[in-house]
Amino acid sequence: MQVGFYFDQTRCIGCSACRVACKDWHDIPAGPENWMMILYNEQGKFPDVFVSYLVRPCYQCIDPVCIPVCPVNAISKREEDGIVVVDSEACLGNEECDSKCLKACPYNAPQFGPEKGAKMRKCNYCLDRHLEGKLPACIEACRTRALDVGTLEELKAKYGSIKEADNFKYSERTKPAIIFKPKQ
Amino acid sequence: MENQENDPIEEEEIIIRTTSAFDCGGRCPLRVHVKDGRITRVEGDDAEEPDQLRTCLRCRALRQYVYHPARLKYPLKRDGPKGEGKFKRITWEEALDEIAKKLTYVKKTYGNSSIFLVTGGGYLGALHDGTFALMRLLTQFGGFSTHYGNVSSEGSVYATQTQYGSPFVGNSREDLLNSKLIIMWGWDPARMISGTDTIYNLIKAKESGIKIFCIDPRYHDTAVILADQWIPIIPGTDTAMMVSMAYIMINENLHDQKFLDKYTVGFDKFKEYVMGDEDGVPKTPEWAAKICGVDASVIEQLAREYATAKPAALMDCQGPARSAMGEQYNRTAMTLCAMTGNVGRHGGSAGGGLMGIPYGHMFFGARIPPPYRNPVEVGGKSVRGSLDLQIRFIKRCHTNKIFDAIAKGKEGGYPFDVKFAWFVNTNFLNQLGNTNKSAAALKKLDYMVISELWMTPTAKYADIVLPVTSIAERNDITRPWPSGPYYTFNNKAIEPLGECKSDLKIAEELSDSLDLGEEKFVKYPKVDRILKTLVKMPADTRKNIRDFKKYQEEGIHRIKLEAPYVAFKKEIDDPENHPFKTPSGKIEIFSQRVADLKNPHNPPVPKYLSTWEDRNDPLIEKYPLQIISPHPPNRVHSELYLVEWLKEVAPHRAWINPVDAEPREIKDGDQIIVFNNRGKLTIEAWVTERIIPGVICIFEGAWYDPDENGIDRGGCVNVLTKDAYSEGGASALNTCLVQVSKLENWSG
Numbered sequence A: 001m002q003v004g005f006y007f008d009q010t011r012c013i014g015c016s017a018c019r020v021a022c023k024d025w026h027d028i029p030a031g032p033e034n035w036m037m038i039l040y041n042e043q044g045k046f047p048d049v050f051v052s053y054l055v056r057p058c059y060q061c062i063d064p065v066c067i068p069v070c071p072v073n074a075i076s077k078r079e080e081d082g083i084v085v086v087d088s089e090a091c092l093g094n095e096e097c098d099s100k101c102l103k104a105c106p107y108n109a110p111q112f113g114p115e116k117g118a119k120m121r122k123c124n125y126c127l128d129r130h131l132e133g134k135l136p137a138c139i140e141a142c143r144t145r146a147l148d149v150g151t152l153e154e155l156k157a158k159y160g161s162i163k164e165a166d167n168f169k170y171s172e173r174t175k176p177a178i179i180f181k182p183k184q
Numbered sequence B: 001m002e003n004q005e006n007d008p009i010e011e012e013e014i015i016i017r018t019t020s021a022f023d024c025g026g027r028c029p030l031r032v033h034v035k036d037g038r039i040t041r042v043e044g045d046d047a048e049e050p051d052q053l054r055t056c057l058r059c060r061a062l063r064q065y066v067y068h069p070a071r072l073k074y075p076l077k078r079d080g081p082k083g084e085g086k087f088k089r090i091t092w093e094e095a096l097d098e099i100a101k102k103l104t105y106v107k108k109t110y111g112n113s114s115i116f117l118v119t120g121g122g123y124l125g126a127l128h129d130g131t132f133a134l135m136r137l138l139t140q141f142g143g144f145s146t147h148y149g150n151v152s153s154e155g156s157v158y159a160t161q162t163q164y165g166s167p168f169v170g171n172s173r174e175d176l177l178n179s180k181l182i183i184m185w186g187w188d189p190a191r192m193i194s195g196t197d198t199i200y201n202l203i204k205a206k207e208s209g210i211k212i213f214c215i216d217p218r219y220h221d222t223a224v225i226l227a228d229q230w231i232p233i234i235p236g237t238d239t240a241m242m243v244s245m246a247y248i249m250i251n252e253n254l255h256d257q258k259f260l261d262k263y264t265v266g267f268d269k270f271k272e273y274v275m276g277d278e279d280g281v282p283k284t285p286e287w288a289a290k291i292c293g294v295d296a297s298v299i300e301q302l303a304r305e306y307a308t309a310k311p312a313a314l315m316d317c318q319g320p321a322r323s324a325m326g327e328q329y330n331r332t333a334m335t336l337c338a339m340t341g342n343v344g345r346h347g348g349s350a351g352g353g354l355m356g357i358p359y360g361h362m363f364f365g366a367r368i369p370p371p372y373r374n375p376v377e378v379g380g381k382s383v384r385g386s387l388d389l390q391i392r393f394i395k396r397c398h399t400n401k402i403f404d405a406i407a408k409g410k411e412g413g414y415p416f417d418v419k420f421a422w423f424v425n426t427n428f429l430n431q432l433g434n435t436n437k438s439a440a441a442l443k444k445l446d447y448m449v450i451s452e453l454w455m456t457p458t459a460k461y462a463d464i465v466l467p468v469t470s471i472a473e474r475n476d477i478t479r480p481w482p483s484g485p486y487y488t489f490n491n492k493a494i495e496p497l498g499e500c501k502s503d504l505k506i507a508e509e510l511s512d513s514l515d516l517g518e519e520k521f522v523k524y525p526k527v528d529r530i531l532k533t534l535v536k537m538p539a540d541t542r543k544n545i546r547d548f549k550k551y552q553e554e555g556i557h558r559i560k561l562e563a564p565y566v567a568f569k570k571e572i573d574d575p576e577n578h579p580f581k582t583p584s585g586k587i588e589i590f591s592q593r594v595a596d597l598k599n600p601h602n603p604p605v606p607k608y609l610s611t612w613e614d615r616n617d618p619l620i621e622k623y624p625l626q627i628i629s630p631h632p633p634n635r636v637h638s639e640l641y642l643v644e645w646l647k648e649v650a651p652h653r654a655w656i657n658p659v660d661a662e663p664r665e666i667k668d669g670d671q672i673i674v675f676n677n678r679g680k681l682t683i684e685a686w687v688t689e690r691i692i693p694g695v696i697c698i699f700e701g702a703w704y705d706p707d708e709n710g711i712d713r714g715g716c717v718n719v720l721t722k723d724a725y726s727e728g729g730a731s732a733l734n735t736c737l738v739q740v741s742k743l744e745n746w747s748g
Helices: A017-026 A100-104 A127-131 A137-141 A152-159 B002-006 B062-066 B092-110 B130-140 B154-163 B173-178 B198-207 B221-226 B238-251 B257-263 B267-275 B285-292 B296-308 B326-339 B399-412 B435-444 B503-511 B527-536 B539-544 B548-554 B569-573 B644-649 B658-664
Strands: A003-008 A037-045 A048-056 A075-077 A084-086 A147-151 A178-181 B014-018 B030-035 B038-044 B076-078 B087-089 B115-119 B181-185 B211-215 B229-231 B312-316 B420-424 B448-452 B464-467 B476-478 B486-490 B556-558 B625-628 B653-656 B671-675 B680-687 B695-697 B737-742
Touching: A003 A048, A003 A152, A017 A037, A017 A137, A017 B038, A017 B644, A048 B221, A137 A147, A137 B038, A147 A152, A152 A178, B014 B486, B038 B062, B062 B644, B076 B092, B092 B115, B092 B420, B092 B464, B092 B503, B115 B130, B115 B399, B130 B420, B130 B503, B154 B326, B173 B198, B181 B198, B181 B221, B181 B296, B198 B211, B198 B221, B211 B221, B238 B267, B238 B285, B238 B296, B238 B326, B257 B326, B267 B326, B285 B296, B312 B326, B399 B435, B476 B527, B486 B548, B527 B539, B527 B548, B548 B556, B653 B658, B653 B671, B658 B680, B658 B737
Parallel strands: A003 A178, B115 B420, B181 B211, B181 B312, B211 B229, B420 B448, B448 B464, B625 B695, B653 B680
Antiparallel strands: A003 A147, A037 A048, A075 A084, B014 B030, B030 B038, B076 B087, B076 B464, B476 B486, B486 B556, B625 B737, B653 B695, B671 B680, B671 B737
16 A cells, blocks of 8 residues: 645745644754755746645655665655654764665755754655544645645545646655645 | 654643734634643634635734744843843832832832833734723823724725725625625735635636736735736826726726715715816826826726626735825725626625634623723813814824924923833834834833833833733734625633733732722633623624624634625615715715815815825835735744744845846845835845836834934834824824945945
8 A cells, every 4th residue: 555645836825834744743853854844936027927836745655765765774654654753763864874765855854953863754645544544734734735644545535646746746766655736 | 764653742741722812914713732831833724615714824823923942931120231232130019019019119209101112013812902901090090191003004094084984994805796896996805815725716806717807016916816906006006097097987987976966975075086076187198107107098997897797805904005195095995896887786896905704702801890981081072073183182192203292292282201111012112113212202201111022122111011922821812904705713722931910910909009099990810701791792793693602612613604704894884774874974085074074185185195105205215115015925924933934935125127236236045135214124135026116015013123323223114114193193103215225335
């Protein structure tokens, strides 16, 4: 089974409620470690302006490129749901291995705190909540209901299977588990 | 990771149902997780959709707000020059004893009118609100002076009182789905909420095929997702554009004359102005285009579409009214709503900016009233129903003149000399116009007390700072700001931090040290009992909340309306039995009450009027850019300013169009200085196509932090704005001219 995200880009106001909910749930201080990021894109000239926002959690890729590059096999993909998890204790830290996972990931999902030798942590689809049958914190936090999760099959049945969105490039190599309603 | 399955947290944690009491534009159910007496996490409403009320990022960060290391936990006494922020810890006994002695001295020496109570919107709960607790105490102490006019919406309040005789001009948000066209004028609910889930209702409207126009100097985040067309407009000129829309409608006979005949008075006089019969200037789209910067063809198209899409909702929010002659904007919008027959109709709108519905509206909120009227304000002309602002200033000063009144007193024409000021629920030094001038006034103030959670820029000038509890440390009842239909209950999640006390408790304890003569200050040690009484007090909660225990347990009482609420539906459906609350009983496009004031800046029919510091002001040679200061997206005015989770998601920056940035050699991310003759501030530039050329935007609420040269390094926009109010009482904070320079090129 493979879980994934759905993002309705036409609804996102970039408010960051998802981002703050994520930090609260996982108790992550303000700073460089962001399991959920919001990307901004502005195009055009006044008054014909185009703006889009893009959510960037860990997309729980189908073939995660972060896994093979980890020198100590600290990253793994759960068979039962496809969630990509990291054993932060096994992780060597960003200095010793030169953040190989982060360099491999086209979406900058692996995250490190500000301290020297910080261990990698990242969005884990709110695994603790998932195991209790709850939705990830970001999904429940979205004021505009632009986000959803489920198995990829369910999501495709519900929303179609568009793999591209503004400011997003689908990586055939790592196969991010996200589908979109893109903003055009 | 495997261990997470057996995580013991769930078993030990308890969930407390509460909400915030911020002046934020919404009111959202929260489930606060508490373990070992500490908040561990915050979750939102768990009601099933479509009833779920989703909180925004502000309350998502509630935990960091409550436990922020900068929270004040002990009473403080100033121990250095005013404004420097040097304080020493004292006991509650010492603090209250000193305050009581000062109050007694000021009362005896100068009289009660020299005691000045300064209040704001920092806490909107019914019981622990320091505003009401202190009003009650100071009334019984012989009275106090205070101020009139709310900073956010006074222009809209005046305008709606003028034309409808009522501030309840809003429709249920879901009624937007009954519209065929929505005009969002100066309205950005993505940022300022405007009722929980308003943005979501608008999304549903948009996705059902309803066309949406956004008129605003900025391409804001609401426009990003909703606007079929963004119409950028020069600040302060909205009324001109609206007047020319009226011209098109009249000229092409698109207006609803039957509706106007039946429900309004004075349309003919407005028509004379619009068509130029009055002043020889027809208010054509070409006339408006020169003023507002919107192409005449765009105005024509909008006017026709609005007039013919029935029903259509013109949603004129309060920001454009927060300016000189701001009342004219909401009045003209209401006139357009009447001209198109959209008042009192599903899918229409009444205009008027306030957007509130009477189910849960905070204007009806309960409070423990003082036993009698404030003795300082007894007697004189009644202000009730009057549109003469000046009679309000016989006893009070305007809110945007608080610091001018402190500085000048009776000599400056104010009704009192301030010798003692108590600030509660407010950081007005930061939030009113002309901060530098205000700071100078506070330096000269005899004595000042502030009740606060934080060492705010205002608190730094106080003699005594009293630490108050946050909403998480109180039981209280709250209301959903402008829109329901529901009522919220705040269950106390944790014990007070440090030595913090609730504002109610502070008033109760202080009452022991004050000589109240024969009187007794009633105390309410049993909080649940008084909350029950407060629920029974206003008619709406008395009628709707029958089961107090359930309301308390669930933290919310939701009401199911049979149909979306529509303002003035009764007045339109059955005008015989339901006249408007105006002297004529009709919508007053012409107001005799205003005509009687004989004030050329406050005309009896709405008009576009040029103002100080608009683009016609010669001052524009020196200060060529206008500045607007909307509500911030990531805090509530200046509240929550220090919360890092909120700070990092929206860096404090000045919006500037490349057209204005390039000749000044300003690149995105550069430090710039924004200045005029009132002040200077430094801030990072955000060079963006999303703002109309000639306009700078800085969100209000960043904390004032002047350096040794008087340059504000905190980016507090009010060092630039003027402490002025419009004829109807609007705080004119969006009427302001500035110049901008790249900081490294600036020579002073």
